[in-house]
Amino acid sequence: MSEKIDYPVQLIQPDGARVHGAGYAGEVTDIGPAELGGLYEDMVVLRRVDAEATALQRQGQLGIWAPSLGQEASQIGSARALAPDDYVFTSYREHGLAYCRGVPPAQWPPLWRGVALSNWDPAEYNLTNPAIVVGSQGLHATGYAMAAHMDGAEIAVMAYFGDGATSQGDLSEALGFAASWGAGVVFFCQNNHWAISEPVQLQSPFPLVARPRGFGIPGIAVDGNDVLAVLAVTRTAVRRAREGGGPTFIEAITYRMGPHTTSDDPTRYRTGAEIEHWRARDPIDRLRRLLLREGAMDEEFTRGVDTKAAAAAEALRAGALALPDPAPLTVFDHVYSDPHPLIDEEREQFSAYLDALEEAQP
Amino acid sequence: MTTMALGAALNAGLRRALERDPKVLLMGEDIGKLGGVFRVTDTLQKDFGAARVIDTPLAESGIIGTAFGMALRGYRPVCEIQFDGFVYPAFDQIVSQVARIHFRTGGRVRAPLTIRVPFGGGIGAVEHHSESPEAHFAHTPGLRVVTPSTPDDAFHMIMQAIATDDPVVFFEPKRRYWDKGEVDLDAPAALELHQARVAAPGTDVTLVAYGAMVATALSAAEIARQERHSIEVIDLRSLSPIDFDTVEASVRKTGRLVVAHEAPVFLGLGSEIAARITERCFYQLEAPVARVGGFATPYPPARLERYYLPDPDRILDAVDQTLAA
Numbered sequence: 172m173s174e175k176i177d178y179p180v181q182l183i184q185p186d187g188a189r190v191h192g193a194g195y196a197g198e199v200t201d202i203g204p205a206e207l208g209g210l211y212e213d214m215v216v217l218r219r220v221d222a223e224a225t226a227l228q229r230q231g232q233l234g235i236w237a238p239s240l241g242q243e244a245s246q247i248g249s250a251r252a253l254a255p256d257d258y259v260f261t262s263y264r265e266h267g268l269a270y271c272r273g274v275p276p277a278q279w280p281p282l283w284r285g286v287a288l289s290n291w292d293p294a295e296y297n298l299t300n301p302a303i304v305v306g307s308q309g310l311h312a313t314g315y316a317m318a319a320h321m322d323g324a325e326i327a328v329m330a331y332f333g334d335g336a337t338s339q340g341d342l343s344e345a346l347g348f349a350a351s352w353g354a355g356v357v358f359f360c361q362n363n364h365w366a367i368s369e370p371v372q373l374q375s376p377f378p379l380v381a382r383p384r385g386f387g388i389p390g391i392a393v394d395g396n397d398v399l400a401v402l403a404v405t406r407t408a409v410r411r412a413r414e415g416g417g418p419t420f421i422e423a424i425t426y427r428m429g430p431h432t433t434s435d436d437p438t439r440y441r442t443g444a445e446i447e448h449w450r451a452r453d454p455i456d457r458l459r460r461l462l463l464r465e466g467a468m469d470e471e472f473t474r475g476v477d478t479k480a481a482a483a484a485e486a487l488r489a490g491a492l493a494l495p496d497p498a499p500l501t502v503f504d505h506v507y508s509d510p511h512p513l514i515d516e517e518r519e520q521f522s523a524y525l526d527a528l529e530e531a532q533p
Numbered sequence: 534m535t536t537m538a539l540g541a542a543l544n545a546g547l548r549r550a551l552e553r554d555p556k557v558l559l560m561g562e563d564i565g566k567l568g569g570v571f572r573v574t575d576t577l578q579k580d581f582g583a584a585r586v587i588d589t590p591l592a593e594s595g596i597i598g599t600a601f602g603m604a605l606r607g608y609r610p611v612c613e614i615q616f617d618g619f620v621y622p623a624f625d626q627i628v629s630q631v632a633r634i635h636f637r638t639g640g641r642v643r644a645p646l647t648i649r650v651p652f653g654g655g656i657g658a659v660e661h662h663s664e665s666p667e668a669h670f671a672h673t674p675g676l677r678v679v680t681p682s683t684p685d686d687a688f689h690m691i692m693q694a695i696a697t698d699d700p701v702v703f704f705e706p707k708r709r710y711w712d713k714g715e716v717d718l719d720a721p722a723a724l725e726l727h728q729a730r731v732a733a734p735g736t737d738v739t740l741v742a743y744g745a746m747v748a749t750a751l752s753a754a755e756i757a758r759q760e761r762h763s764i765e766v767i768d769l770r771s772l773s774p775i776d777f778d779t780v781e782a783s784v785r786k787t788g789r790l791v792v793a794h795e796a797p798v799f800l801g802l803g804s805e806i807a808a809r810i811t812e813r814c815f816y817q818l819e820a821p822v823a824r825v826g827g828f829a830t831p832y833p834p835a836r837l838e839r840y841y842l843p844d845p846d847r848i849l850d851a852v853d854q855t856l857a858a
Contacts, residue, residue, distance in 0.1 A: 288637040293605075300638065304629050310595055311630070314602020321584060322606070341626070344595035351590055505640035506674050508698035512727070513774045 176378050179392040179424050182399040185452065187460025189399070198403035204467035210251065210398050211458050211468075212476045214243040217267045218455065219480035220276050220487050224266075224283065228433040232491050234285040237264045241396075241428030244454030245361045247271060248401025249423070252409050253329065255297065258319070260312040261331040263301035264361075268331065272296040276483045277490025286494050305366075306332055306339030309358065313345045316354040316412070327412035331359045335366025337382060338374045346420070350386040355412030357405065358383065358420040361395060363427035368440040383420035395425030396454035399461075426452070499525060534717055540710035542684035543573050545718065546691035547611065551581050554609060557695060559586045560600055561613030561649075570615055571651060571710055593623035597648065601630055604644045611695055617652040617704075618661025624669070631700045632675030646700045647691070651707035652680070653745045653795050654842055657835040664832055665796035670702045671773040678773040679726060680704035682747035684714040686730075686770065689722035697726060704772075706745035729776035731783070735765030738852050739783040741792045741806060743769035746843065750793055753845035757852060764852065772802060780806065781813045788819035789855045793843050798826040820858030823851040 246267025281287035289300035302308040312330035380392040408419035426449040462468040503518040565588040568575030578586035600610035654663030681687040694701040742750035754764035792803035803824035
């Protein structure tokens with residue numbers, strides 16, 4: 172391949188210097204020190220809540236957790252480009268989307284605690300629950316965008332997925348359908364370099380951002396640890412979707428600093444040197460350096476952020492601990508919308524069995 | 534009453550569903566100008582527009598996955614899978630997403646898709662065009678699975694399926710598309726979607742069939758009648774849930790049960806029916822439940838399918854064994 176691949180968009184340099192001027196920087200001229208402070212707060216809160224959830228899993232209060240550690244800029248930057256009426260389909264790692272869409276952290280744990288298969292009402296936040304089958308949600312987003320278009324709604328539909336999902340056939344089908352129909356979908360790929368233990372080079376030896384080109388879909392590579400750049404490119408893609416300009420593919424190049432999930436052991440497949448390399452590129456540190464340059468980071472500000480982060484973490488913890496195990500017979504609820512003789516029969520039989528069991532207890 | 538072929542009755546039912554509910558959409562490969570490879574959607578795109586009768590790219594998972602997304606926004610997509618053997622690429626979206634979203638979300642989200650699948654053999658087709666994959670779907674919680682065997686049922690059941698808030702896999706007996714029958718276009722449906730129907734009353738043996746096999750079963754019953762054996766033929770219509778009450782009532786009367794389907798006998802619907810009816814009617818059964826169906830082989834080449842597919846003789850052989858027991 173000799174085709175040219177652009178450098179990823181970057182608006183905050185590693186030393187914290189902000190890039191001004193033409194191009195994507197023009198998308199974020201309204202983002203001043205106060206707004207940057209808001210993005211910083213979002214990222215810190217997300218990291219704190221994510222750490223709390225990981226701790227809750229270690230304490231046996233959650234069955235599993237998929238940490239978002241390291242991906243805060245990709246998630247917060249893109250989420251803050253959205254309006255309430257935009258609709259978001261995610262994978263299982265996008266806790267930043269739940270946060271920015273307004274889902275209280277207390278409502279995040281049910282799925283992870285194993286007391287339910289989903290957490291919130293999607294209609295309340297225009298946000299789906301985590302999709303666990305990798306890549307399945309790209310098609311759903313495309314269909315939703317098509318339906319929104321039929322309704323005359325001028326919205327953008329976000330499809331979040333990771334580098335591993337780009338190998339799934341469903342994602343290629345989604346790109347094909349979206350291109351054919353001109354659907355207003357933003358395919359937001361967080362390339363966090365690892366699909367459990369498989370490096371991104373195994374999914375594709377060529378940059379993922381090149382993949383949509385064959386479908387006629389524009390691709391933008393962005394520094395996924397640069398919240399301002401992510402905000403800028405997502406705003407561009409979202410506007411295109413809302414205006415009927417069709418789909419866009421964004422590759423946000425970031426890094427999964429933690430394990431795939433709390434069940435994973437990344438020391439088996441990646442080196443300490445690699446972790447250190449990316450720790451030096453921490454998205455929160457980058458924004459902190461910019462805020463320091465702008466003189467927008469004083470003690471009062473950081474104390475306020477920390478207080479908010481601690482409260483959000485406590486809300487998640489309290490929410491998790493308050494969840495009782497569901498009653499046994501609820502397993503039969505909502506399999507169907509309408510009454511179903513087989514479900515009714517099995518519920519009745521199992522109920523009688525449980526009653527008999529209880530009577531047999533001394 | 535109007536005389537029409539089963540395929541034409543489906544077309545009439547789809548047309549009426551499109552007229553009644555602006556949220557109903559048809560999606561599939563070649564369903565627009567061509568009217569589908571079996572012409573079931575003939576003229577519908579012309580009359581309802583390309584925005585409601587949508588030709589899709591050739592990707593079955595894509596059809597179901599995007600239809601699922603449309604359903605999340607309140608639409609009622611009716612997806613055509615061109616042939617039974619092409620439903621497998623869509624299997625994950627059907628069983629992992631469509632079937633489960635209502636359960637997964639505690640009843641907050643519904644996926645009222647109707648997935649139309651022409652199924653079964655007997656048309657001399659190449660491989661992948663004659664399959665009977667209904668057990669895969671009937672085994673999947675969250676789906677309703679139905680199949681009509683007559684034009685009247687085809688007309689009413691497709692409208693009932695579309696109106697159902699649960700996802701419905703709607704198997705169409707493709708070798709009966711051209712068979713004609715009386716359709717009452719003005720009467721309401723005589724039965725609920727999940728109910729079985731006594732297609733021919735009888736007293737000696739109960740014969741359960743569905744889809745294309747119902748006509749075969751009726752032929753077998755007619756032959757048996759000449760030999761003074763009275764077979765009660767039950768058209769199952771719904772494969773999930775199964776109307777065991779209707780089957781049980783018949784077996785309590787006859788004491789004998791034969792189940793016939795094109796799908797392989799091993800772990801086919803006949804296995805479940807045999808088990809359930811044995812549980813319910815153990816003391817009324819005069820003979821073991823007999824099953825007639827496809828072999829434990831892939832669907833064979835067209836020149837062999839007459840051996841693979843149950844015909845009246847093979848059904849009557851099972852009936853005779855049941856009567857001799």
